[in-house]
Amino acid sequence: MPAAPQPGMSWRRRAHLIIDRGAGDDLSARLVHGGLVALIVVNITALVLESVPRLAVAHDRLFHGIELVSTVLFTLEYAVRLWVAPEHARYRGMSDWAARRAYALSPPALLDFLATVPLYAALLGYGDLKILLLFRLVRFFKLGRYSPGMASLGAALHAERKALAACVVILIGVMLLSATAMHFVEHDVQPDKFGTIPDAMWWAIVTLTTVGYGDAFPVSPLGKVVASLTAVMGLVMLALPVGIIATAFAQEIHRREFVVTWSMLARVPLFSGLNAAEIAEIMHALRAQTVRGGGVVLRPHEPAHSLYFVASGEVELVEPDGSRRLDEGCYFGELRLTELAPAESGIAARATVATKLLVLDPADFRLLMLRHPELAAHLHRLAAV
Numbered sequence: 001m002p003a004a005p006q007p008g009m010s011w012r013r014r015a016h017l018i019i020d021r022g023a024g025d026d027l028s029a030r031l032v033h034g035g036l037v038a039l040i041v042v043n044i045t046a047l048v049l050e051s052v053p054r055l056a057v058a059h060d061r062l063f064h065g066i067e068l069v070s071t072v073l074f075t076l077e078y079a080v081r082l083w084v085a086p087e088h089a090r091y092r093g094m095s096d097w098a099a100r101r102a103y104a105l106s107p108p109a110l111l112d113f114l115a116t117v118p119l120y121a122a123l124l125g126y127g128d129l130k131i132l133l134l135f136r137l138v139r140f141f142k143l144g145r146y147s148p149g150m151a152s153l154g155a156a157l158h159a160e161r162k163a164l165a166a167c168v169v170i171l172i173g174v175m176l177l178s179a180t181a182m183h184f185v186e187h188d189v190q191p192d193k194f195g196t197i198p199d200a201m202w203w204a205i206v207t208l209t210t211v212g213y214g215d216a217f218p219v220s221p222l223g224k225v226v227a228s229l230t231a232v233m234g235l236v237m238l239a240l241p242v243g244i245i246a247t248a249f250a251q252e253i254h255r256r257e258f259v260v261t262w263s264m265l266a267r268v269p270l271f272s273g274l275n276a277a278e279i280a281e282i283m284h285a286l287r288a289q290t291v292r293g294g295g296v297v298l299r300p301h302e303p304a305h306s307l308y309f310v311a312s313g314e315v316e317l318v319e320p321d322g323s324r325r326l327d328e329g330c331y332f333g334e335l336r337l338t339e340l341a342p343a344e345s346g347i348a349a350r351a352t353v354a355t356k357l358l359v360l361d362p363a364d365f366r367l368l369m370l371r372h373p374e375l376a377a378h379l380h381r382l383a384a385v
Contacts, residue, residue, distance in 0.1 A: 115135070156249040171237050179201040316349070
């Protein structure tokens with residue numbers, strides 16, 4: 001694990017790559033992220049066990065120690081994230097303090113801030129407030145930052161929020177209809193359980209969600225018919241949101257991969273005139289390549305016969321007129337439409353941190369053009385402009 005940033009890389013940039021982006025297979029990034037995940041898990045476990053009176057008394061000092069150490073580390077994490085905020089791509093162009101202010105108001109940063117509140121509130125004499133228990137539980141949701149799956153699920157729920165809200169409205173409507181029908185059918189037979197529509201609504205929601213506590217059930221033949229129809233509707237009502245979420249989740253994963261790769265390909269001048277369908281064809285020809293920090297991607301005397309796209313991490317590109325750093329979304333290299341022997345590139349490329357690349361090789365690209373002559377003709381027209 002490197003103890004200092006790579007030559008030419010500032011401490012702030014290095015900290016950003018470690019704590020915010022978890023660059024590729026970088027050991028320091030994996031240790032930091034793994035340690036923070038373990039700290040969150042320990043916190044939630046301690047919170048649950050502390051609710052047991054016997055354990056709370058027997059291990060009071062341990063629980064307080066965990067809370068103290070956790071708050072200090074969470075505070076340090078929050079401070080570091082504020083410090084490196086200007087390195088975020090979304091805040092580029094802002095001044096350092098404007099970038100930090102914008103980040104501090106973002107949902108992830110607010111979550112980080114709330115995670116530090118309980119101990120400081122206790123130091124100010126508000127340790128007995130029950131709401132502080134919720135703030136400690138908020139730490140669980142910090143796991144979403146380290147789980148791409150949870151982030152994709154959150155994006156899927158947000159994308160389908162209107163459809164899910166419609167499901168809730170339909171559920172309420174079916175519940176009211178079932179409760180009203182059961183009230184009219186059973187209120188004379190069981191006035192204590194179905195004497196009012198609100199009483200019947202409890203039975204309806206329990207039946208629609210297929211829980212069935214058994215504390216209230218119909219005894220008349222007509223009531224059993226209403227209950228049967230309600231139970232069947234419950235299966236439909238459960239399947240509807242599950243199907244919506246599952247489909248949206250799968251689409252979100254594919255959409256994220258497509259958008260990131262499509263945006264990188266669209267930046268290449270040769271591909272800038274292609275439509276989304278044509279770029280999607282090129283995407284299938286890409287291969288993944290992982291380079292460790294300090295690894296050489298391209299030497300100056302090697303021919304530049306492929307295009308390299310930076311999916312994550314950072315690459316230092318050394319050219320005759322100077323050097324520059326390429327991060328996520330940038331590309332380098334050269335791709336020829338003909339089979340002429342490529343000339344020496346004159347450039348060198350080195351991964352400053354563990355980096356994941358997407359590579360478009362000439363053989364795969366020419367095979368793609370043979371399979372899709374219309375795409376080849378389009379590219380030749382663009383290259384001739």
